[in-house]
Amino acid sequence: MIEFINVTKHYPGRRHVLRELNLQLGKGEMALLTGPSGAGKSTLLKLLTRLEAVSHGTLRVAGVDLATLRRRHIPAYRRRVGVVFQDHKLLMDRTVYANVALTLQVAGMSARQLDHRVRAALDKVGLGDHWREFPETLSGGEQQRVGIARAIVHTPEILLADEPTGNLDPELSSEILDMFRDFYRHGTTVLVATHDQGQVDRMGVRTLHLAHGQLQEKA
Ligand SMILES: Nc1ncnc2c1ncn2[C@@H]1O[C@H](COP(=O)(O)OP(=O)(O)OP(=O)(O)O)[C@@H](O)[C@H]1O
Numbered sequence: 001m002i003e004f005i006n007v008t009k010h011y012p013g014r015r016h017v018l019r020e021l022n023l024q025l026g027k028g029e030m031a032l033l034t035g036p037s038g039a040g041k042s043t044l045l046k047l048l049t050r051l052e053a054v055s056h057g058t059l060r061v062a063g064v065d066l067a068t069l070r071r072r073h074i075p076a077y078r079r080r081v082g083v084v085f086q087d088h089k090l091l092m093d094r095t096v097y098a099n100v101a102l103t104l105q106v107a108g109m110s111a112r113q114l115d116h117r118v119r120a121a122l123d124k125v126g127l128g129d130h131w132r133e134f135p136e137t138l139s140g141g142e143q144q145r146v147g148i149a150r151a152i153v154h155t156p157e158i159l160l161a162d163e164p165t166g167n168l169d170p171e172l173s174s175e176i177l178d179m180f181r182d183f184y185r186h187g188t189t190v191l192v193a194t195h196d197q198g199q200v201d202r203m204g205v206r207t208l209h210l211a212h213g214q215l216q217e218k219a
Contacts, residue, residue, distance in 0.1 A: 006022060021044075023208065083162075092134065140168055161193065
């Protein structure tokens with residue numbers, strides 16, 4: 001599903017962030033991505049969302065060659081991927097419902113179908129009763145769950161998350177990561193970057209450690 005073959009990434013005028021990096025993550029697999037600050041975890045995820053382009057090498061995701069993907073095909077590719085950010089990037093002046101619906105409105109869909117999908121996504125993250133509220137009235141953990149609902153509402157094949165528990169206490173972090181594990185158990189391919197060694201140990205899933213531009217499998 002996700003295949004990095006000798007992928008190198010450097011930003012203009014900077015040393016290499018990723019260097020001849022290789023990774024195979026199969027369909028329906030889950031992995032945690034760890035590594036020191038500045039190792040390039042966000043960069044690796046940005047390559048997968050095509051916010052950044054590889055400098056050299058081959059990156060294939062769900063049969064799509066991201067190195068040669070034309071700009072006009074990027075939106076269709078992105079609809080197959082769900083992304084969760086540490087700071088959730090919610091629109092604070094829109095309701096929970098509107099935040100989650102936004103992804104689908106852009107994609108174009110009947111009002112009834114949209115309503116069904118949004119409610120199903122909010123139910124999955126346990127926020128079915130909060131749809132009318134505004135994000136600022138929710139706790140940090142709930143806001144992050146809205147971010148997750150928004151990422152899964154279009155039932156993506158791949159779910160990526162960049163430090164989704166960075167601002168949460170251990171109990172809420174466990175809840176959020178368990179949610180990702182549930183999506184994986186239901187067939188979604190999941191890759192989550194995290195600093196949180198306690199959660200890594202607890203989760204017991206495949207762990208990839210990024211350092212010096214390369215990935216190492218952790219036992
Ligand atoms: N747009 C950019 N232009 C230039 N350099 C960048 C850019 N984005 C990231 N970098 C550099 O690339 C390196 C890797 O950054 P990245 O954010 O991918 O690391 P990270 O592992 O996610 O770090 P953290 O855990 O602190 O979020 C850093 O040295 C960073 O300064």
